């Protein structure tokens with residue numbers, strides 16, 4: 469029963485996702501490799517290369533270290549991280565560099581489309597990382613804000629001078645994005661989160677102001693706001709898909725980009741080719757962490773998502789708010805009314821709650837393993853705007869001493885809740 473319902477629900481979700489998927493052959497048919505490479509005048513990305521391994525950096529035991537990666541199920545996208553963003557718009561005395569609040573909101577929208585693979589958006593074919601971005605509503609002093617600062621300084625406009633020492637909001641707590649004429653490139657991050665930069669004023673994403681928004685003024689090829697997607701990928705610990713060249717297929721968590729589900733790649737992709745291969749496989753030129761044109765980008769892979777969420781947990785722990793959805797059962801007393809509660813699930817969505825008197829499974833479902841032995845009882849619960857849902861049930865007097873196995877799902881994130889094994893009091 470639970471399996472069937474889960475399967476139907478999952479199939480509907482899949483259809484929804486597929487409906488929003490851009491037809492890859494339509495894009496590929498328009499071979500844009502003849503257009504000017506994005507690096508023609510301006511490098512795609514000025515993020516520094518990793519330094520050679522040194523003391524304290526090699527052999528990092530963390531699951532998402534500077535030199536190694538070890539995807540763990542706990543970092544799978546089972547709940548949302550919400551990240552406050554401040555944009556620091558830097559202009560020159562002629563007014564160049566100005567970005568309206570609407571353009572900046574457009575850029576936030578692009579980040580959300582790409583990081584959440586929102587159906588119907590250009591990012592729909594990607595992986596939903598369950599990471600959300602919003603313009604900060606409170607500044608470091610506790611005052612209300614729209615999350616945007618404006619300053620006029622001809623040096624800063626050219627990305628010169630330590631503007632961050634004047635402008636930065638606590639980088640433990642805010643994603644600081646600066647926009648200016650950054651001469652080097654479309655954008656960059658100052659360094660990766662494992663290097664000790666988190667919490668310093670220097671910790672930042674910098675974007676060329678003409679590559680910001682949904683229809684940036686620079687036009688093609690940086691014309692869809694994906695420079696920000698790429699740079700925020702770095703900010704969350706991702707490397708270029710071609711980092712360190714082909715690397716080793718057998719040691720893909722320790723070589724190349726430290727990610728195994730991105731094909732190995734010798735060098736950057738420019739333009740938007742219909743086909744490009746190296747290291748004995750197709751290059752991942754639709755990946756946000758390549759150098760392709762914006763229109764060619766449409767995905768992070770599941771392992772990249774796992775690494776970014778690992779970085780949020782371990783390297784940027786104060787940046788976000790969010791919590792894993794939790795199932796609890798209280799007052800499980802014979803002859804009384806038991807209370808099932810779900811916290812932190814997807815708001816205004818639904819959850820499954822299921823229980824069995826026959827054992828703890830597991831059985832496989834499209835949402836993950838359900839720790840239940842058939843047959844089950846199953847209820848569909850509606851979550852409120854905070855992600856809370858509840859269900860009350862009368863416990864028979866005769867149930868005292870009976871063991872009950874409980875499990876459930878958060879349908880919004882297509883993930884399992886925590887499993888419980890309880891004894892009726």
Ligand SMILES: [Zn+2]
Pocket residue numbers: 512513514515698699702708
């Ligand atoms: Zn880059």
